[in-house]
Amino acid sequence: MNWGLLFESYGAVFFDVQVLLMTLLGAAGGVLLGAIPGMTATMGVALLIPFSFGMDLIPSIGLLLGIYCGGMYGGSISAILIHAPGTPAAAATLLDGYPMCQKGQAGRALSIAMFSSFCGGIIGALVMTFLSPLIADVAMEFTSAEMLMLAVFGLSVIVAISGQSIAKGLISAFFGMLLCTIGMDPTYSAKRYTFGVKPLYSGLAFIPVLIGLFAVAEIIAGVERTINGEEKQESSNEKINEVLPDLKTILQIWPQIISGGLIGTFIGAIPGAGGDIAVFVSYGFNKSFSKYPEKWGTGIPQGVASTESANNGCSGGAMIPLLSLGVPGDAVTAIILGAFIMKGIQPGPTMYRDQLDTVYCVFAALMLANLAMLIVGCAGVRFFAKIVSIEKKILYPIILVISLLGAFSINKNVFDVGVCVVFGIIGWLMNKFEFPLSPVLLALILGPMCEQNFVRFMDLNGGNFGAIVGHPIAIGFLVVAVGTVLFSIYNQGKINKREAAAKKAAKANEQ
Amino acid sequence: MKKTQTKAFSNLVASLILLAFEAWAYFQTLGFKIVKKAAVQPATFPQIMCIGMMIFTVILLIQSILKLKKADPDDPMMEASASINIIKNKGVQAAAFVIVLCIAYAALFEVLGYVLVSTLIAAVIMWLIGKRDVKQIVLVSILVPLLMWFVFYKLLTVNIPMGVLTPLKNLVDMI
Known part of the structure; x- marks a missing residue:
């Protein structure tokens, strides 16, 4: 660790007005979007990433990390106030947050959520700062074989956690990888799936595809739900009196904050696993070690603290594989990786050798993003509490026109607006048929890495794939990838059986 | 079922x-x-x-x-599929209409310009999903695209097609 450069980078980030402003704006945007039920952090980043065009790398990364951290916390606001998690990562917060609100402690619950989110985020950022260089050191020795299998491993994990059907998750992942092959082949410049359309020669632009899949598709589905009367209009009139928890509460919740932050960080560091898993693991872990587990779920501060520190801990954890291996930890970091690539920087082990100052600036930006989230949260918690009541009938058209403009502005090309619309339709259909979207996104990022390393490996070994046996680390990744998919199939089977039994019991109770 | x-x-x-x-x-x-x-x-x-x-x-x-x-048709546990029946399901009809609007949006983006085409699509969608406050519809559908254009054009220096509203762009440039 180069301490001098690390402190210098912190100084450069914390005292740069543009970075400060962008991070604060990002945090405000993230909390705002996260507070609206149904608007995920992924959608927030997809929607706001065009605002980072034209900026230098660090301000734009500050903006995106601000949205990421803000979105993670923002989800808790609606979970606590209206029993509807703003983001999947806030799903466990409502278990104790909403009962606290019902007891008239909405302000206390929100202040605990904010403070725990901040502490969890700082734990994640610290672990990232010290752990990722060690991983990068090991990864420096990786050849094309290891990189290929690392990408396969990354995909296997995201597929494994992508929902009820593993087959659908894998189809989505292969579809995403196939999309990556559109355009000129990177090795021989052969045209693939271009059909004489010139804008396709350079391949599909990542951002319009992303905005289409995650924002436009959601608008189409939202309109459908509204017309069918399935869209609930939420509202909350809770008065918020507390901004930060008092010392007594902090002393009560600190063990949950630390364990939640660490659990979140380590789960976030597993490629593909994100906040939605971490919060339940942290909640379960802290509940089982509690002296009074029977009180969990009735509205206790420890419940809120354990989940909120875990989901913000994930933000630091997910950055570990992104920076050290070039493999995104979750959907949001996949978009952040896209932003790096857009700026001409390829994260991965070589970044620690060639651009250490940039790496340290990213560390500092994450720390700043958590601080910005705390400042924005303290200053605007009463306002954000009103956001949960925003009318969707106004919100949907606003998001649509911002999304389509974002798709245009990446290359200043109307063709990208068309691409965004097409992927909006594809995303809507995939949602209808319950095909997960996240594997497509991850595959779009990992696909080129996979193909380039595959071609390089095969060229070096005269087309003999069997030569992979000589690379024990690569084999290790492959075994873990296969094991992950097999375990997920087994685990999903158990979950499906349990859910079917629960449904049957519920039906029997109704009758 | x-x-x-x-x-x-x-x-x-x-x-x-x-x-x-x-x-x-x-x-x-x-x-x-x-x-x-x-x-x-x-x-x-x-x-x-x-x-x-x-x-x-x-x-x-x-x-x-x-x-x-x-599958047993009388089994209450059978999972229903999401509807894509465009003839019977009004929600699907509305979704299809939004898709058509989006395609038209992409086709007219350069001709009419971002602000005008966005104003139109926003107003139509708000009306479609049941917003009936004309004042709000007009305000939101005009102000949001204008604000977005201003942010992207002036602050982020992205040149966005203005189509028939190009004089507005010239006016802003002059100011």
Whole structure:
């Protein structure tokens, strides 16, 4: 660790007005979007990433990390106030947050959520700062074989956690990888799936595809739900009196904050696993070690603290594989990786050798993003509490026109607006048929890495794939990838059986 | 519930559509350039992806067929599929209308310009989903695209087509 450069980078980030402003704006945007039920952090980043065009790398990364951290916390606001998690990562917060609100402690619950989110985020950022260089050191020795299998491993994990059907998750992942092959082949410049359309020669632009899949598709589905009367209009009139928890509460919740932050960080560091898993693991872990587990779920501060520190801990954890291996930890970091690539920087082990100052600036930006989230949260918690009541009938058209403009502005090309619309339709259909979207996104990022390393490996070994046996680390990744998919199939089977039994019991109770 | 309204049936339909798409995508790869002495041809990777997709689509197809065979129409536990019936389902009709609007938006983006085309689409969608406060519709649908244009054009220096409203851009430039 180069301490001098690390402190210098912190100084450069914390005292740069543009970075400060962008991070604060990002945090405000993230909390705002996260507070609206149904608007995920992924959608927030997809929607706001065009605002980072034209900026230098660090301000734009500050903006995106601000949205990421803000979105993670923002989800808790609606979970606590209206029993509807703003983001999947806030799903466990409502278990104790909403009962606290019902007891008239909405302000206390929100202040605990904010403070725990901040502490969890700082734990994640610290672990990232010290752990990722060690991983990068090991990864420096990786050849094309290891990189290929690392990408396969990354995909296997995201597929494994992508929902009820593993087959659908894998189809989505292969579809995403196939999309990556559109355009000129990177090795021989052969045209693939271009059909004489010139804008396709350079391949599909990542951002319009992303905005289409995650924002436009959601608008189409939202309109459908509204017309069918399935869209609930939420509202909350809770008065918020507390901004930060008092010392007594902090002393009560600190063990949950630390364990939640660490659990979140380590789960976030597993490629593909994100906040939605971490919060339940942290909640379960802290509940089982509690002296009074029977009180969990009735509205206790420890419940809120354990989940909120875990989901913000994930933000630091997910950055570990992104920076050290070039493999995104979750959907949001996949978009952040896209932003790096857009700026001409390829994260991965070589970044620690060639651009250490940039790496340290990213560390500092994450720390700043958590601080910005705390400042924005303290200053605007009463306002954000009103956001949960925003009318969707106004919100949907606003998001649509911002999304389509974002798709245009990446290359200043109307063709990208068309691409965004097409992927909006594809995303809507995939949602209808319950095909997960996240594997497509991850595959779009990992696909080129996979193909380039595959071609390089095969060229070096005269087309003999069997030569992979000589690379024990690569084999290790492959075994873990296969094991992950097999375990997920087994685990999903158990979950499906349990859910079917629960449904049957519920039906029997109704009758 | 009819078997055709179950999730298993919709999975079966989806698998058949996907298989047709995958066969088409694979067939396309046969026309890619062949490079002499290359260990991996430009077509190899897309072919592997097509085959991978096909394998899991066939698995999904078999799962759906087995579920449909076992399915009992009187079983209350049968999972219903999401509707894509454009004739009967008003929500799907509205979604299809939004899709048509989006396609028209992309086609008219350069001709009419971002602000005008966005104002139109925002107003139509708000009306479509039941917003009836004309003042709010007019205000939101005009102000949001104008503000976005201003932010992107002036602050982020992205040149956005203004189409018939180009004089407005010239006016802002003059100020």
